[in-house]
Each structure stands twice: as structure tokens, then as C-alpha cells.
Amino acid sequence: MSNLFDYKCPCCAGEIKFDSNVQKMKCPYCDSEFEMEALKQMDEELNNIPEDDMKWDTDQLSEWKEGETANIKEYICKSCGGEIIGDETLAASKCPYCDSPVVMKGAFAGDLRPDLVIPFKVDKKAAIEGLKKHVMGKKLLPKVFQSQNHIEEIRGIYVPVWTYDTAVDAKIHYKATKEERYSDKDYNYTKTYFYAVSRQGSLDFESVPADGSTKMDDTLWESIEPYKFKDAVEFQTAYLSGYLADKYDVEAKDNIERINTRVKQSTMDAIRATVTGYNTVDMDASSFKLTEGKIKYVLCPVWILNTVWNGQKYTFAMNGQTGKFVGDLPLDKQAYWRWFGILTAGVSAGVFLISMLATIM
Amino acid sequence: MSLLQLTMLSATVQINGTDVNILSRLGLAILIGLFVAFIITSGWKSQLKSVYRQHGAADYKKDNSFKLSVKKDTFLYTKIEKREKPKQQENNPQ
Numbered sequence: 001m002s003n004l005f006d007y008k009c010p011c012c013a014g015e016i017k018f019d020s021n022v023q024k025m026k027c028p029y030c031d032s033e034f035e036m037e038a039l040k041q042m043d044e045e046l047n048n049i050p051e052d053d054m055k056w057d058t059d060q061l062s063e064w065k066e067g068e069t070a071n072i073k074e075y076i077c078k079s080c081g082g083e084i085i086g087d088e089t090l091a092a093s094k095c096p097y098c099d100s101p102v103v104m105k106g107a108f109a110g111d112l113r114p115d116l117v118i119p120f121k122v123d124k125k126a127a128i129e130g131l132k133k134h135v136m137g138k139k140l141l142p143k144v145f146q147s148q149n150h151i152e153e154i155r156g157i158y159v160p161v162w163t164y165d166t167a168v169d170a171k172i173h174y175k176a177t178k179e180e181r182y183s184d185k186d187y188n189y190t191k192t193y194f195y196a197v198s199r200q201g202s203l204d205f206e207s208v209p210a211d212g213s214t215k216m217d218d219t220l221w222e223s224i225e226p227y228k229f230k231d232a233v234e235f236q237t238a239y240l241s242g243y244l245a246d247k248y249d250v251e252a253k254d255n256i257e258r259i260n261t262r263v264k265q266s267t268m269d270a271i272r273a274t275v276t277g278y279n280t281v282d283m284d285a286s287s288f289k290l291t292e293g294k295i296k297y298v299l300c301p302v303w304i305l306n307t308v309w310n311g312q313k314y315t316f317a318m319n320g321q322t323g324k325f326v327g328d329l330p331l332d333k334q335a336y337w338r339w340f341g342i343l344t345a346g347v348s349a350g351v352f353l354i355s356m357l358a359t360i361m
Numbered sequence: 362m363s364l365l366q367l368t369m370l371s372a373t374v375q376i377n378g379t380d381v382n383i384l385s386r387l388g389l390a391i392l393i394g395l396f397v398a399f400i401i402t403s404g405w406k407s408q409l410k411s412v413y414r415q416h417g418a419a420d421y422k423k424d425n426s427f428k429l430s431v432k433k434d435t436f437l438y439t440k441i442e443k444r445e446k447p448k449q450q451e452n453n454p455q
Contacts, residue, residue, distance in 0.1 A: 010437055032438050041435055139405045167426075176434075187443040194438050200431035204423035223412045226420035259418075266417035270427050329409040336406065340398050348387075348394030355386055359376050 007039050010175065010194065042196040046285055049171055053289040054260045056164070056253070062297075064113040068237060074247070075102040082215045083247045084157070086240060096155040096244055096304050097215040111247060112297055116232035117239045120156055120301040120320045127154050127303035130318050130325040139339065142332040145309055156320060158240065158299035159221070160212040160248035163229060164259045165294040167204045168267045173197070173285045176278040195278070199271045204292075205263050209300070210255035212248035216302075217315065218258070223326040224319040227300055231321065235299065245299055252295050264288050 009016045009027040016034070019026035024033045075084050079100030095102050122130075131154065135141060174197040182189050207229035211221040233239075267288065275281050301320025306313065309330060316327030372384035 011440075032440065034438050038435050038437055041433075042437065045433070134411075138408055140402070140409060171431075183446070185446075187445055190442045192440045192442070193436065194440070196435045196437055198431055198433040198435075199429065201427065201429040203428075204426035205418055205421050206423050208418045208421045217412075219412055219414050222415040225415060262415060262418040266419050266422060269417060269419070270422075271429070274429055274432065326411040328412050331406060331409055336402060339405070340402050343398035343401055344391070344394040346394070347397045348390045351393050352387055352390035355390065356376075356381075359379060359381055 007043055010034075010039075010042065010196065038196070045173055045196065045198045049173060049285045049287045050289075052287060054256075054264070055290065056166075056256050056293045056295065062113050062115060064111075068113070071237060072240065075244075077102045080215060083249070084244045085247055086244045094153075094155075096157045096246075097306065099153070099306050114160070114235040114299045115296040116229070117158065117235045117299040118227060118229070118232045118301055118321050119239055120243065121231075122301075122303065122318065122320050122323045124154065124156065124303070126323060127156070127318050127320075130303075130323060131305065131316060134316070134325045134327065135329065138329060140332055140335050141329050142309075142335075145330060154303050154305040154316075154318075156243045156301065156303050158243055158245035159216050159302045160246055161209045161221075161227075161298045161300045162212050162248075162250075162252045162255055163207040163209045163296045163298050164255075164263075165204075165206050165292070165296075166208075166263060166290045167202060167292045168263050169200075169202045169289045169291065170264075170267045170271055171198075171200045171287045172268065172271050172283060174199075174275055174281050175284050176275065176281045178277070179279045196284075197275055197278075197281070199274055201267075201271050201274075203263075203267045203270055205266070207296070207298075208259055208262060209298070210258055212250045212252070212255070212297070213246045214249050215246065220315060220317050220326065224302065224317050224324050227319065227321055229298070232298055239299070243301070248297070252297075260290070263290070 007016050007025065008014070009030060009032060011032045012027060012030040014027050014029035016025045016027045016032075016039075018024075018036075019033070022033055025036055025039055026033050072085050075086065076082070077084070077095035077098065077100055080095060080098045082095055082097055082102075084095070084102065094100065135145065176195045176197045178193045178195070180191040180193075182191070207227075209221075209225065209227060209229075211218060268283075268286070272281070272283075303318040303320055305316045305327075307316070308314070312330065314327060314330065316325070318325045368384065373380050373382045375381070
């Protein structure tokens with residue numbers, strides 16, 4: 001009994017058969033011809049791409065030691081319901097996220113103990129300078145915005161962050177082409193060479209962060225990255241002195257999907273960079289596996305300012321370690337159209353004059 | 362002759378022996394002006410936005426940890442496409 005190999009055509013996915021005239025596998029639908037060995041190899045590689053395996057163990061985190069939370073007070077914001085904590089000497093009066101008054105709830109209790117903390121490296125003076133620099137020189141920013149954003153009320157807060165370490169193993173299969181162009185008297189020719197490309201590799205990640213607070217906008221958090229976690233120190237309650245700290249209300253497992261997306265993307269980019277020398281490259285199939293996963297709870301320093309202008313809320317944030325400042329600014333529509341008109345008139349006049357001069361000379 | 366054709370004809374002047382259509386030159390200059398103004402103001406507008414999601418986790422890759430264990434490129438087949446060159450019209454001798 002002969003062995004029957006059911007192979008699909010890599011070009012049109014039709015069922016291909018052995019053609020005894022050309023002694024190759026041939027697709028009856030698109031007439032493409034293939035070496036048997038090449039087809040068998042490609043099929044084996046595609047069948048070796050398993051499902052993604054991206055799981056994490058979230059039971060590795062630490063708890064508070066006895067007496068450690070004695071000096072920590074908990075505050076609650078009446079407006080947004082945010083729960084923040086602070087050293088007992090800190091008289092917190094306003095919520096750093098929504099600017100509403102906060103009231104002391106009582107002694108802090110429960111929750112997991114942070115593993116690490118990145119102390120503030122940038123002070124309030126530098127934070128205020130950062131905001132001034134951020135709004136300077138922006139032609140389309142309303143002039144009054146700079147004076148109306150109560151810059152002195154910028155607040156330092158420790159944001160609860162989950163960090164994820166992992167090793168990613170990836171198998172990726174691509175379809176790639178090389179092109180050759182030539183011509184004769186009557187025709188232009190394009191000769192395309194089709195390839196099956198396989199790559200397998202691994203990449204390790206350390207401390208990929210995701211914020212653990214619903215009050216810290218995730219996009220705003222990612223904008224102030226990166227943080228240098230090798231500067232993080234063992235957590236002591238003394239670091240809270242003078243600053244507020246947000247309590248986490250997002251569990252470690254709730255960020256896993258986003259972390260998986262980020263590490264997968266970076267691994268795909270690293271592997272894709274090894275596929276070179278082709279005119280086109282398209283990913284066909286992929287498989288990712290995570291191993292050696294570790295999760296830590298870290299407090300990260302952020303300077304935050306909330307401001308309301310023209311009925312819209314604007315939030316600015318500064319990385320309290322590196323000084324990176326972010327925050328979307330409003331657009332002055334009148335200034336936009338004014339500049340659009342001036343530039344159009346100026347460039348049009350210039351181009352017209354130059355073209356006329358070129359004709360005259 | 363339509364109004365448009367009349368307008369285009371009347372906008373044509375002779376400069377150094379060359380016919381120059383002022384209206385079409387002006388029109389092209391305005392189009393270029395609009396394009397350049399759009400590019401510049403779009404650049405200024407993008408300065409106002411600084412809040413973005415991260416593309417991946419490249420900042421957190423462990424140094425020298427990338428290892429490629431399999432690198433296989435297999436040739437499958439070729440395809441040739443041809444397009445006829447446009448033929449020049451031959452002058453009819455008669």
C-alpha cells in the first residue's frame with residue numbers, strides 16, 4: 001500500500017499531487033511546482049507549531065510583618081472612592097488623582113506588602129520645572145493654559161506596580177519572497193522566488209511593569225516608562241514619609257494579558273530582525289511559551305497634577321525617578337487655522353514668485 | 362468656447378517667447394502651499410500629544426539574553442509574471 005501525503009499548496013492552499021511529467025509536486029489549480037523534500041520540510045515545521053503557553057504563578061507575593069503598618073494611615077477620597085495611604089505625620093488633604101478632599105479612614109490594614117520601592121529621585125522643584133518646560137514653545141497651546149493650571153499643586157505619589165520577569169520561547173514561521181526584474185525587447189518580467197522561513201529563539205525580560213491602580217490611567221502609566229528597577233530597594237515604611245501611596249486595587253493576574261502582549265511583541269520584533277534579504281516577509285504561524293515567571297509588587301514614584309480647563313480634565317505625570325514628563329495638552333483651534341492660513345499664503349507666494357523668476361531668467 | 366476655456370486662455374502670457382499660464386501656476390503654488398502648511402501644522406499639533414501605549418517591552422529585555430536556536434530558510438518555488446511593453450505607434454506613410 002502506498003503512503004498518501006496530503007499537502008496543501010503554499011500558494012493557493014489547493015490540494016497538490018505528484019506530476020510524473022515534471023517529477024515534482026504540482027498544484028492543479030495554480031500550476032505551481034514544488035520539490036517533494038521542500039514541501040515535506042515545510043509541512044513538518046508548520047505541524048510543530050504548538051498553541052501559546054503563557055501562564056503565570058501569582059501566589060509568590062509577601063505579607064506585612066507584625067507592627068510594620070502601625071504608623072501608616074489610610075485615607076479615602078469621597079469623590080472617586082480612591083484609597084490612599086500615607087505616613088501618620090503626613091496630613092493628606094486632597095486626592096492626587098481627582099483633587100477632591102480626602103478623609104482619614106483609620107489605621108492601614110490588610111493587603112500585600114510591597115517587595116521593593118524606587119525612592120523619589122526628582123524633587124517637587126524639578127517636577128514644577130518639568131511642567132513649565134513641557135508647556136513651553138508649543139505654538140498651538142492656548143496662552144492662558146500656562147497660567148491657569150495651578151502648577152504648585154503637583155503631588156508626589158507612590159503608584160503600586162506589579163513587575164513581571166519571564167523567559168519567552170518562540171517558534172515563528174514566515175512566508176518570504178525575493179524579486180528579480182528584467183526585460184527584453186517586448187516584455188518586462190518579474191521573477192519571484194518563494195521561501196518558507198523558520199525561526200526559533202528565546203528572550204528574557206526583567207521587571208516588565210503594569211500599574212496596579214484603577215485610578216492611574218494605564219496609558220498615562222506606560223507613557224512615563226521606563227523605570228530602572230535595578231535602582232529599586234528593599235521596602236521600608238520610612239520611604240512613605242512625605243509622600244502618599246496609592247493602595248493597589250488591580251490584582252497581579254488582571255495585568256497578565258497586557259504583559260503577555262508586550263513581551264510577545266518584543267520577542268516577535270527580535271526574531272523578525274533575523275529574517276533579512278527578502279522583498280516581502282509575512283508571518284504565517286507562531287507559538288510562544290513563558291517560563292521562569294516571577295511577579296513582584298513595587299511602589300514607583302510619580303509626580304501628578306490634575307487640572308481642569310474649559311470643562312476638560314487634563315492629567316500630567318512625571319516619572320519620579322527619571323524626570324520624564326508627559327501629559328496631553330489642549331489645542332487652540334483659532335491659532336491652528338491662523339497659522340495654517342499664514343503658512344499657506346507665505347509658501348504659495350514664495351513658490352509662485354520663484355517659478356515666475358525661473359521663467360523670466 | 363466655455364467660460365473656463367476663455368479664462369484659461371486669457372490668463373496665458375508670453376514671457377521670453379514661452380506661453381505661461383498664470384492661473385495654473387498660481388493654482389499649483391496654492392496646492393503646494395496647502396500641503397506644506399498641513400505638514401507643518403500637523404507637526405506642531407503632534408507636539409501636544411505625549412501620552413501613548415508602549416509598543417512592547419524592549420526597555421526591559423535582559424542584556425545579551427536573545428538566543429536564536431533555529432534558523433531555516435527553505436526555497437519553495439518560483440513564479441514569473443510578464444507584462445507587454447507599450448508599443449510605439451508607427452507613422453502611417455500615406
